[in-house]
Amino acid sequence: MSQDVPESITEDPRVDVAELGEQLLGRWADVRRTARALAAEPRTQKIEGQSMAEHRERVLDQLGYLVEQKSVHRAFPKRMGGEENPGGNIAGFEELVVADPSLQIKAGVQWGLFGSAVLHLGTSEHHDAWLPGIMSLEIPGAFAMTEIGHGSDVASIATTATYDPAAEEFVVHTPFRAAWKDYLGNAALHGKAAVVFAQLITAGVNHGVHAFYVPIRDENGFLPGIGGEDDGLKGGLNGIDNGRLHFDNVRIPRTNLLNRYGDVAADGTYSSPIESPGRRFFTMLGTLVxxxxxxxxxxxxxxxxxxxxxxxxxxxxxxxxxxxxxxxxxxxxxxxxxxxxxxxxxxxxxxxxxxxxxxxxxxxxxxxxxxxxxxxxxxxxxxxxxxxxxxxxxxxxxxxxxxxxxxxxxxxxxxxxxxxxxxxxxxxxxxxxxxxxxxxxxxxxxxxxxxxxxxxxxxxxxxxxxxxxxxxxxxxxxxxxxxxxxxxxxxxxxxxxxxxxxxxxxxxxxxxxxxxxxxxxxxxxxxxxxxxxxxxxxxxxxxxxxxxxxxxxxxxxxxxxxxxxxxxxxxxxxxxxxxxxxxxxxxxxxxxxxxxxxxxxxxxxxxxxxxxxxxxxxxxxxxxxxxxxAFGYTQEHLRAEIVTGIEAERQEEAMAYFRTLRASADAPIDEKIILARKRAAEKSAKKARAGK
Amino acid sequence: MSQDVPESITEDPRVDVAELGEQLLGRWADVRRTARALAAEPRTQKIEGQSMAEHRERVLDQLGYLVEQKSVHRAFPKRMGGEENPGGNIAGFEELVVADPSLQIKAGVQWGLFGSAVLHLGTSEHHDAWLPGIMSLEIPGAFAMTEIGHGSDVASIATTATYDPAAEEFVVHTPFRAAWKDYLGNAALHGKAAVVFAQLITAGVNHGVHAFYVPIRDENGFLPGIGGEDDGLKGGLNGIDNGRLHFDNVRIPRTNLLNRYGDVAADGTYSSPIESPGRRFFTMLGTLVxxxxxxxxxxxxxxxxxxxxxxxxxxxxxxxxxxxxxxxxxxxxxxxxxxxxxxxxxxxxxxxxxxxxxxxxxxxxxxxxxxxxxxxxxxxxxxxxxxxxxxxxxxxxxxxxxxxxxxxxxxxxxxxxxxxxxxxxxxxxxxxxxxxxxxxxxxxxxxxxxxxxxxxxxxxxxxxxxxxxxxxxxxxxxxxxxxxxxxxxxxxxxxxxxxxxxxxxxxxxxxxxxxxxxxxxxxxxxxxxxxxxxxxxxxxxxxxxxxxxxxxxxxxxxxxxxxxxxxxxxxxxxxxxxxxxxxxxxxxxxxxxxxxxxxxxxxxxxxxxxxxxxxxxxxxxxxxxxxxxAFGYTQEHLRAEIVTGIEAERQEEAMAYFRTLRASADAPIDEKIILARKRAAEKSAKKARAGK
Known part of the structure; x- marks a missing residue:
């Protein structure tokens, strides 16, 4: 890499705003432009001052609009209607923050976390079974990793998924309050399923944290054994229905284990393509980077x-x-x-x-x-x-x-x-x-x-x-x-x-x-x-x-x-x-x-x-x-009254007023000027007296 | 002042929390205790998630409660029911932030700015005429200093109050949009009067910024010549009805000039106890420190x-x-x-x-x-x-x-x-x-x-x-x-x-x-x-x-x-x-x-x-x-779920669960331990083979 970037190539440099803007847009410039056009539509934008309930419904509805606009499937397999374009997908996704951060993050929960977990931790049967519904938003879902008791320390989560070979089912369970899943988008209201992270236990051995697909709600509300709480008002992102989930010995089929990096056979035998439990854990988490x-x-x-x-x-x-x-x-x-x-x-x-x-x-x-x-x-x-x-x-x-x-x-x-x-x-x-x-x-x-x-x-x-x-x-x-x-x-x-x-x-x-x-x-x-x-x-x-x-x-x-x-x-x-x-x-x-x-x-x-x-x-x-x-956002993205030109207009109006006033006979004289004149007059009078 | 504060007087020091708390409460400890008791009442506290309209009404109502509780009159003259205790007044006032910052600031607008301006810039006739209504909240008022065009640079405000000797009235006027008063608490909804800061002009001379008492609303809304706008939703303090005011040649009696530091006689002659316009301006502003x-x-x-x-x-x-x-x-x-x-x-x-x-x-x-x-x-x-x-x-x-x-x-x-x-x-x-x-x-x-x-x-x-x-x-x-x-x-x-x-x-x-x-x-x-x-x-x-x-x-x-x-x-x-x-x-x-x-x-x-x-x-x-x-706030002031002991309870429940599990025969073994055992066994088997 050359080190000799000259300090100044031209004497009076000008920025080529369009070219610089293009450079900032980067490799996925087109995707960004498309996403910015979407974020410029009032349909996708935050309405300030809405109640939490209104905001949540609006954002859910906007998610449907994103599906219609085909703006959220870029990372999914081509055979399912996606584009297999992970970089472009993120580029488009992150621009949504400009419309409403709640929309960005709720979309992130649905397709970036919940959907990605099924995609990256599951295998083709899972893809076939659930991805279409996830992509279409027929199945809004939660990403149930964090617990009340453990956030950044994922390895220590306490929810268990214990295999029962007789029934060929996993039993998902939160054994105490601190093990409840928490801060999950889509958990308080809209989620119909969740990818639940839990300690996989089979044949008396704990194989560490694995992900399970768990249906949580139907049209009548929570399914048996599942409960939750609404996290309520947050410091921001109130368009997302964050909440808690708990599981009381909830049974799911063995095949609901997202088994790309670890599987359990019908008889309860555990197998994994990655021998080291530590490396396996980090590989699974890594897919969610x-x-x-x-x-x-x-x-x-x-x-x-x-x-x-x-x-x-x-x-x-x-x-x-x-x-x-x-x-x-x-x-x-x-x-x-x-x-x-x-x-x-x-x-x-x-x-x-x-x-x-x-x-x-x-x-x-x-x-x-x-x-x-x-x-x-x-x-x-x-x-x-x-x-x-x-x-x-x-x-x-x-x-x-x-x-x-x-x-x-x-x-x-x-x-x-x-x-x-x-x-x-x-x-x-x-x-x-x-x-x-x-x-x-x-x-x-x-x-x-x-x-x-x-x-x-x-x-x-x-x-x-x-x-x-x-x-x-x-x-x-x-x-x-x-x-x-x-x-x-x-x-x-x-x-x-x-x-x-x-x-x-x-x-x-x-x-x-x-x-x-x-x-x-x-x-x-x-x-x-x-x-x-x-x-x-x-x-x-x-x-x-x-x-x-x-x-x-x-x-x-x-x-x-x-x-x-x-x-x-x-x-x-x-x-x-x-x-x-x-x-x-x-x-x-x-x-x-x-x-x-x-x-x-x-x-x-x-x-x-x-x-x-x-x-x-x-x-x-x-x-x-x-x-x-060169950042390239337009008035539709900025949406700030003070940068619409209103300030310059007001200043010009004020300056014009004072110009006119100064030119007129009506302009009041400043007391300070009168005082200064008075002092000058006194001074010269004094001088005159002294000179007399 | 002694410089030899020893680093450590005792080997294993303990803090005397009660004594230190007393020291922190300072000279007006009793006033602070009274104000904290008030802030501990749900009646004075913020309800999170209220709409702006609800929050504004609640805070107005709370202001009435503060009057009932005699918690806001400490700075006013004894002859009007006050205590002439400016330091104690502030000590009590600032503790209200713990109940709801909107309550603190709206109280500050009413009694600390609007009321104080009448008290410090007005003279006894003004006190008699308006302080009772201000103290009782019969007259909610705005402090109309800041303009859209000028905030910190108060000397440059453009609203004028021009004396008309024929009518013995001041004409208050905002000559252009940037001169509109802005960000005023009580302006959008509740204010019945305002102390308006304006350039005082009489006999063709501008004597600089002075304060005028201007009625702005009656039960039917704005008085003739007065208009305004609601500032709407803010980043916080939404219990306060901030807004804008503008004045179209609004006439007020000559005696509505708060004339402690500058007066205009019936014939339009200006007089002031402070000769220098600069010092006069800073003296007036200084009363509002x-x-x-x-x-x-x-x-x-x-x-x-x-x-x-x-x-x-x-x-x-x-x-x-x-x-x-x-x-x-x-x-x-x-x-x-x-x-x-x-x-x-x-x-x-x-x-x-x-x-x-x-x-x-x-x-x-x-x-x-x-x-x-x-x-x-x-x-x-x-x-x-x-x-x-x-x-x-x-x-x-x-x-x-x-x-x-x-x-x-x-x-x-x-x-x-x-x-x-x-x-x-x-x-x-x-x-x-x-x-x-x-x-x-x-x-x-x-x-x-x-x-x-x-x-x-x-x-x-x-x-x-x-x-x-x-x-x-x-x-x-x-x-x-x-x-x-x-x-x-x-x-x-x-x-x-x-x-x-x-x-x-x-x-x-x-x-x-x-x-x-x-x-x-x-x-x-x-x-x-x-x-x-x-x-x-x-x-x-x-x-x-x-x-x-x-x-x-x-x-x-x-x-x-x-x-x-x-x-x-x-x-x-x-x-x-x-x-x-x-x-x-x-x-x-x-x-x-x-x-x-x-x-x-x-x-x-x-x-x-x-x-x-x-x-x-x-x-x-x-x-x-x-x-x-030692800061001395109680649960009623903290009002935060995470510091009620709930976290310790959850942790104890979790630890008890794991203690019981470890003691039981059901405890699953960690895969890592099995792997370690397996490796150890292989190693010793290898050794045994090598030794053979």
Whole structure:
């Protein structure tokens, strides 16, 4: 990959909005366009202020409309009317967030979780039996994995499915209250069936978590042995009927076990193509990675909408008149406002480009029989990106809402509604902190693996080199060296910072150092007694999660950089390069304490970072509107009164009024002016008297 | 003030929860207790899921109940049935947030803004005429200051009140759409009158913004010339009928001018006790500082409720079993969970103690004819603390919600509802960013003043000293000196960090340095042409706001430290000292980049900060429950299912089930155990064969 992205190719760059927009749409641009057209129809959009009951019915009805529009079957087998296009399916699905996040997530429950479980964990008989009804929405279904007592720790769920060879049936049972399934979309009202995850027990052996297809309701309500509760009002997503389910020794046919990765013969004999119970468990869960992938994309889409609204408003709204007596400043001309919005535009570009790569990898894995390694890479990537993008989305939505002041708080301007709906994205489909911990464990395993592969000589050399580096850092000598190199030259330091090689090295070195430090600290912990080993790990938990976060940020930065290198239009490329620099340097600024104490940045260079970021902001400011326009959402998607031009109209009306007034004889004089004149007159009178 | 707060007075400290609770309740403990009793009544509490219309009616009705309970008249004159107790009034008022933030804010609109404006800007005739009706709620009223076009920039509002000497009337007029009053509580439905802020024009002179009492509705709706719009659904606070008002040449009697700080005689002559129009404007606005004061307190109260819920849950909820095969870990035993919650407890203590000092100052100023200086100090303090506490409250509510996972998202567990309601606190009664900028301007003015007072010799010495310090910092030599002093001893560095003198010096030096840097940069800007001066200022806006934030954090730290020194119980004092250290060190950690690049902390010492904070977390962890229990809210205030003990019950039921199962013959064996046995058997068989 080329490192020499020039800082500025043209002197006065312009962004080619259409081309950049096309690049952002990515590989499945057509699918996205189709989905956006659907999301532009009032038929699919959220009606704010509906009661929970109305909203739930509306979204169910909208799901039917999605079926009619053939917009939700792209991932299913061609022989059943699908397209076998997993990547395109997610691309289209995640755009629905722009219509109503409840619609997106309820569709996700139906086709992405419930339907996917039957598709990926079941075999062709199951497909034939249930997929047509699932696809047509004849069978709305729940994905009954989470329990009251266990969310992210799926392996510990307590619902059991015990095989009874006499009846050739499984008995599904929730033995206590904490084992009740919870937070399940479609469970409170609409679900007719559920894929229930339970510990499979046969012949006295627990083979771990497996998935079972369980009918739960008919037209008369719950089937015998099944009960539930409505989760009631939530902080958002109230168009979805989340609820609880419990099972009192409910019997289902043996063949309702979704048996792709584990089967039970009529006599109760268990068999599986994957011998290791651990690997089998992770393989089954891995087929459901698409939830995380799509949340990453939906969070990115919502961030784009928010920024289009807030930047549009910030380019029209005026407040305070510092630089002129008659004209107030446009909000986005304030440095603080630039600081609030522009780095978030940069982050959203990073999220968007990184998501596109995630989607490609997802498509690759699910389009063919992928290797275990490819699947694990995909899962790690999804676990790394989803936390960042979902947290970022909340941060972006909130900052945009605040940047629009009181108007941002009015529901018709979108932010508060989107934020409320997206809130749960940070803890569902894997709690963000838990996901980052998974990523960290993978990083630590890779690190250990790397060492295993090295011969003894290489290892010794590596350790010696590292020790030397650490000594150099900790003594502060490396920092002094940087200081002397720059010799107080801010320009030299700025050149250093804007070099993509520098940014990459700093971000990559951060991950390497953090992982190596934790690995060193944990060395030998595996041989300690369990409780002590857990304590040693726990004492580093914060560090471990920081390392994973640093890793994910590096991935975003790299994806952004790869896309910059693909841009052909020189103006667009210049602006996008600045934006990438802004992204990278803001990442470094946020962790500036770490970069200095690790010895990677001298305090002298650190001091030039803030001013350089401010210069980047000023350079990017004229392109802010283009950069958000390239996101490509139209008024039908934004649906925010403040960005319809109403603000500019009001300002023009006000300015015209004052112009007319100033030109007229009626204009009242400001008391301050009279006072100033009076003082001047007194002064000259005094002078005159003194001169007399 | 003594600096030698000992780190640990007793070996195994216990918190005296009752005594600490009393200290937190502060000077107006009795008023708070009374208000909390009121907030514990279902009569005053929010019913989640009500429609906007129902919620608005309920809150109006609740306002009547507050009148009956005599809980809202404490600030009014004794001769009218009040208590002339401004501090106590706010203390009681802010506790209402725990019942329903809409109730708090609608009460604030009625008695804190509308009523206060009549009280503080009007004179005795106005009091006699309108205060009884305002106090009894016979006259619900709006506080019509903000316009669509101008929020924080009150001086620029465009509504006019032009005096007509022939009729002895003011003509109130909104000349264009942007001049419409907006976001006014009581405007959409319930308001019968409004205090309208408008440019007072008489005899062709504009005397600036003044307040006018304007009847707006009778039983038939809007009075002639008055119209309005409903702001509709908001992100929260939907129990309040916010709306817009516009005035088409509406005539009111001359005497409806609230004339304490500016009057117009029958012939149109203007007079004011304050000659300077600028000072007059700020004096009038200053009487309304209580809005900011009370938001600071309400944000603190909401944070306490959230932390009581989240910490209670984190002490019962178990997830993942790292350290034992049979028992899962309590959430709060995870380091990451401690990192998420404990520093926020510390912040809430800091907010609470700083708020109490703010309230005392407020009470002092409003109980007597305070000096201009005292008023300005109060305004600066309120402008510094309100942004921090309202932003912190959103951060705390969100982190608590995430820390409770899916359960945190269910409305009945409070977080999402409180967060939605408190969202607007960060931009109303002064946008947080604008307020911090006001604080910074005051800091810069004080800095300039300090220099004016110094003689030339002192000034030269100061500048020389500063230059020397900067050189020392920038060369990195001071850092090296710290490194050599510590000579790699982590203990020595930890002793340095936990010394309150160190914390104070670091936090104070940060403010001094930041202010001095900006002041130096701005030197001479005043003499530049207006546009250029504005640009110079704008280029430092981010720095300026950072300086104000640093100042506010120092104030919080100092308030916390003063309260630690008042604690007599040795156990409580030890724990509170750790908590103060955690607060101070987390502030330093968050800005660790700055502390290193300014040369105040060596990278060596910076490296010991994180580990030392982790040690503090472990030390504080056993006291977490006591620390939140001391906030003193009861189940009636928390009203969150997850902290009723239901979680512990469920866990016990589950554990009992597994205990019984393990003891029984029916317990299924884990496949992993069978596999392990099989491998062991194969291994020994192989050995046996090899030995043969």
């Amino acid at each position: 698409q939830g995380r992938v799509s949340l990453d994309g939906a969070a990115t889409a919502a961030s784009k909408v928010a920024l289009q609204i807030a930047v549009g408003y910030a380019n029209e709204r005026r407040q305070f008149n510092a630089s002129s007596d008659t004209t107030e400043e446009v909000l986005l001309d304030y440095q603080r406002h630039q600081r609030r919005l522009l780095p978030r535009i940069a982050t959203t570009y990073a999220m968007s480009f990184a998501h596109e790569e995630l989607l490609e990898k997802f498509h690759e894995v699910f389009s063919q029989d992928a290797t275990d390694d490819a699947r694990q890479d995909l899962e790690t990537l999804a676990a790394a990106l989803k936390p960042l993008s979902t947290w970022n989305a909340l941060d972006i939505l909130q900052e945009c809402r605040e940047a629009c002041g009181g108007a941002g708080f009015i529901v018709k301007n979108r932010f508060t509604s989107l934020r409320a709906d997206l809130d749960i994205y940070v803890t569902f489909e894997g709690d963000n902190n838990v996901l980052l911990q998974l990523v960290a464990k993978r990083l630590l395993a890779d690190y250990a693996e790397e060492f295993r592969k090295l011969d003894a000589g290489a290892l010794t050399r590596y350790v010696a080199r590292r020790a030397e580096g650490v000594a150099l850092n900790q003594s502060g000598l490396r920092q002094l060296a940087q200081t002397w190199t720059d010799a107080g030259s801010e320009k030299r330091s700025a050149n250093f910072l804007k070099d993509p090689g520098t940014q990459r090295n700093l971000l990559a070195e951060r991950v390497r150092t953090m992982v190596a430090e934790v690995a060193e600290d944990l060395k030998g912990a595996g041989k300690l007694p369990q409780a002590r080993a857990a304590a040693v790990f726990n004492e580093r938990q914060e560090q471990i999660i920081s390392a994973a976060r640093a890793h994910a940020e590096l991935l975003q930065w790299e994806a952004f950089t790869r896309q910059v290198e693909l841009v052909e239009d020189p103006g667009t490329r210049s602006v996008l390069t600045w934006l990438r620099d802004l992204f990278g340097l803001c990442l470094i600024e946020r962790d500036l304490g770490w970069f200095q104490m690790s010895g990677l940045l001298s305090s002298q260079r650190a001091r030039t970072l803030g001013p350089y970021i401010n210069r980047l902001l000023a350079r990017l400011r004229p392109h802010a509107q283009d950069l958000v326009d | 209580q809005g900011r004061v009370s938001l600071d307190g309400a944000a603190t109260a909401a944070s306490k409720v959230a932390l009581q819920i989240a910490v209670g849950y984190a002490n019962e909820r178990r997830q993942f079993n790292a350290s034992s095969d049979t028992t899962e870990e309590v959430l709060l035993d995870y380091q990451r969970h401690q990192r998420r919650l404990l520093p926020r407890i510390a912040t809430t203590y800091a907010m609470s103690f700083a708020h109490e000092e703010l309230l005392e100052k407020f009470h002092e100023v409003f109980s007597q004819d305070a000096t201009d200086d005292a008023r300005q100090d109060l305004e600066t303090l309120a402008a510094a603390l309100k942004p921090l506490s309202t932003w912190n409250a959103l951060d705390i509510l969100q982190e608590c919600r995430e820390a409770c996972g899916g359960a945190g998202f269910i409305v009945k567990n409070r977080f999402t509802s409180l967060r939605a309601d408190l969202d607007i606190y960060v931009t109303f009664e002064g946008d947080n960013n604008v307020l911090l900028q006001l604080v910074a301007k005051r800091l810069l003015a004080d800095y300039a003043e300090e220099f004016r007072k110094l003689d030339a010799g002192a000034l030269t010495r100061y500048v020389a000293r500063r230059a020397e310090g900067v050189a020392l910092n920038q060369s990195g030599l001071r850092q090296l000196a710290q490194t050599w002093t510590d000579a790699g001893s982590e203990k020595r560095s930890a002793n340095f960090l936990k010394d309150p003198g160190t914390q104070r010096n670091l936090l104070a030096e940060r403010v001094r340095t930041m202010v001095a840097e900006v002041a130096e940069d701005l030197k001479g800007a005043g003499k530049l042409p207006q546009a250029r001066a504005a640009a110079v200022f704008n280029e430092r806006q981010e720095q300026i706001i950072s300086a104000a934030r640093a100042h506010a954090e120092l104030l919080q730290w100092e308030a916390f430290t003063r309260q630690v020194e008042l604690v007599e119980d040795p156990g409580t004092r030890s724990v509170l000292t750790w908590l103060r250290d955690l607060f101070g060190l987390c502030l330093i950690e968050r800005d660790l980049g700055w502390f290193q690049m300014s040369g105040l902390l060596s990278s060596q010492r910076a490296r010991t900060l994180g580990p030392y904070i982790n040690r503090l977390l472990a030390r504080l962890r056993p006291h977490a429950q006591d620390l939140v229990d």
